[in-house]
Amino acid sequence: MRAATIIQCGQPPVVVERPEPAPGEGTVTVTVTAAPITPLDVLCATGTSYFGAPAVPYVPGVQGVGTLDDGTAVWFPTDAGMRAGDGSMAERVSVPASTVVALPDGADHRLVAALGLSAVAAWRALTWRGELRPGEQVIILGGGGIVGQAAIQLARLAGARRVVAACRSDAARERAHRLGADAVVPLLDTDDVPTLARRLQDATDGPVDLVLDPLFGIPAAAALRTLRPGGRLVNLGSAAGEVAPLDSATLRSGSLRVLGYTNNELSAAEKGATMRYLAEHAIAGRLVVDHDPVPLDDIGAAWAAQADGRALRRTVIVPTRLGA
Structure with missing residues (x-):
């Protein structure tokens, strides 16, 4: 072969x-x-x-x-x-x-392969680790990547009232809009935490409940400043940096939660159930990448x-x- x-x-x-x-x-x-x-x-x-x-x-x-x-x-x-x-x-x-x-009958093999473990991570990080509830507001960092693309749509399916994506390139920002983000914030032209935090805050409708973060680095530190008291940031990657300048005052003043996520924590049964769930949405046209x-x-x-x-x-x- x-x-x-x-x-x-x-x-x-x-x-x-x-x-x-x-x-x-x-x-x-x-x-x-x-x-x-x-x-x-x-x-x-x-x-x-x-x-x-x-x-x-x-x-x-x-x-x-x-x-x-x-x-x-x-x-x-x-x-x-x-x-x-x-x-x-x-x-x-x-x-x-x-x-x-x-897989369910009618699944597009190539789409399911493209979604794969990236979409599993997006769904489980949002709903299991991040405890997303209907009516909450979500920021998706890295909204142009596979995890981010899936997360925009899956946050909607979980009942988020507003989804804000943050992306680097023009193509990624257009893609995030197309997939249903209410607002899309550029990441490329600043490495200043307060500037990026203000940009994210301007795109949101009040304090944010949950941040999904496959980037870490400067974007994570900025997004942390948008969270409501008791808000959550779930990190599942470090595409923007292995270290983030998180300040103690922001963490303590809001009693914020910074959580890590990995697919390695899932059992085979949990991965399987999640893949079938995602494939059903893909068949119905509700989930694409x-x-x-x-x-x-x-x-x-x-x-x-x-x-x-x-x-x-x-x-x-x-x-x-x-x-x-």
């Missing part, structure tokens, strides 16, 4: 012929129809992540969508790049049967674009076409 393969850490994968996955006890074989290139895939393949350098060669891809031998459409996760074993960017892959999630399908043969260029920040949409590798 054909598979994208990391031959050397720090280099894009190349497509090579590899043996068919061997069936094992408790595993199923999935014919892969869609596999997203995520920042985690790229990070693991550099050999510099906190998981350590992966043994090469290996097939990357920490998640994917495909079909079982009986035709059942499934989503599945893998540990590729984090532990020994191959991932989703191949024509077929063997995965533990306990991890596959049967911008994505580009790319043939397996073109993965080298697509991977490089993700690695150096040129990929403006989620890239979804298509190893096997539906119906092929």
Whole structure:
């Protein structure tokens, strides 16, 4: 079978012929129809992540969508790049049967792959960790990314009365508006916490209940100043910086809560239930994210674009076409 393969850490994968996955006890074989290139895939393949350098060669891809031998459409996760074993960017892959999630009829495989664990994180960070309630006002930092795109729509589905997004580029701001943000604030032209805080406050309708933060850094410190007493900020990433200049006075005066979130805290059952919930919304047209399908043969260029920040949409590798 054909598979994208990391031959050397720090280099894009190349497509090579590899043996068919061997069936094992408790595993199923999935014919892969869609596999997203995520920042985690790229990070693991550099050999510099906190998981350590992966043994090469290996097939990357920490998640994917495909079909079982009986035709059942499934989503599945893998540990590729984090532990020994191959991932989703191949024509077929063997995965533990306990991890596959049967998808509802009519699911768009490429859209579900694009949503994937990013949308899982957005939903669970909003509703479980962030305790979002109907009628609350939410700020979504990084509203142009996959997590942010999903969060704008999911906050609405959870009953938020007003959703304010903050984005860096013009394209991201247009996308956030299109997805339903009530107001969109630019992030690019200032690194001043008070200035950005005032900009966010001007876009809101009174104090904010919840901030969803995949950025940290300056944006998180600014958004913290918009929260009502007892308000919550949930951090699930550090795209803008590993350190944020949070001031003690703001935290103490508002009795604010700063919370961390990771998908790693979810059980397989919780991930599965969330994926099915998200797929239902996607089928109904209530949840979309911008994505580009790319043939397996073109993965080298697509991977490089993700690695150096040129990929403006989620890239979804298509190893096997539906119906092929």
